[in-house]
Amino acid sequence: MKVYFVGFGPGNVELLTLKAYRLLKEADLIIYPGSIIEESFLDEFDGEKINSYGMRLEEIVEIMERAVKEGKKVVRVQSGDPTIFGAVWEQIRELRKRGIDCEVVPGVSSVFASAASLCIELTSPSTPGVAIVRPAGKTLREDYLEKLAKLPLTLVILLGVDRIEYVVEKIAKVRGEEEPCAVVFHASREDEVKIVSKLGKIAEEVRKRKIERTATIIVGKVVEGYDERSHLYG
Template identity: 40%
Template structure:
């Protein structure tokens, strides 16, 4: 037997992957991140499934439940928020499993920063506006390397998705504007993207903090910053009728043929 780590998706219970759903529906034991995972996902579990909320557990307790499940030849699922490759604390869990010679498999999920973009009907990479995305966070109780500060990243003025920082929104704005973003740069804060109680606050860097405070958003929200949120855009070359690639000739070539 082995442990299955499953990305639960950003919130909407239907945004779990098909592979993740299939494993979850067969699980004998589920350890889910109760503070962040939509509990409606547990509806997919079979009757009699043993459920643990990791919000009340430390690392050793989580691993102990996993080890017991494997010894009892039960299918164990570790259900984590969004996709665990971003702020998922998955590394420490698999390191402990390695120490105990317990096998595991990782099934990716849909990150909240992807769910947020779809909820807002935007794309992070707009031709000639931004072709890069920075995913980061503000320093809090968990330190951030100095070379990865918001201020240093802001110099690039590219699309940015900032996790785990909405409680310090005023400090975030200060770092971004002093680092290089104009105060008029579009900014959106999205609370619980794709959940039924999703809330969206739109503004610019100079007024977003006030709007977020008025909306009483303190946690479980993403801060999105960049001109990709603005009104300027350019069409891509991908569907330009004059752009030739291996699958399509130009309109002039078609006329000649």
């Protein structure tokens, strides 16, 4: 008995992995988060579809457990990559208690889809790493944005465009309002919107475009590219 947790990527079917596509084609039951993934994205897959939006964890697990015990192939769709803010472990933990095995199939995170859309790297010879975070809120007491801003890292903020002013305030305290940044809405989709700006102006531009969710914020010098030469090519 097994449930497959499949990363659906940023919402572009062409970015599904071959394995994810095959599992969705074979699935008898597809459970998807309708608040992020529209059912129309799943039209080419024949399995029964259940929108999990608004359901409690226990309800979702019970549906998966019942279907698996009926001999059905169950795919639990997760937006982006299941391992980044996907709350996937909570589901796996409960399924394992019920003796049900799980497999996680990676997906393209909006982090990487956004960088690809901008044709940038998230690292550079002088930017040795990336911090992927979300702003503090109902379920997170502290986000450490100011502390992270002091490090030579590219900052990628998910689930935070609705709090863009707060994000800007925290990071600008350390890096200043001239720090390069970008916001990508619906990366890789037909209605994608890209905004490349500075910290001091980005919030106003985001509000003008009426972007309130499903967008990725990238902050750092890499947004503008770099002139350094890496050792990769000698």
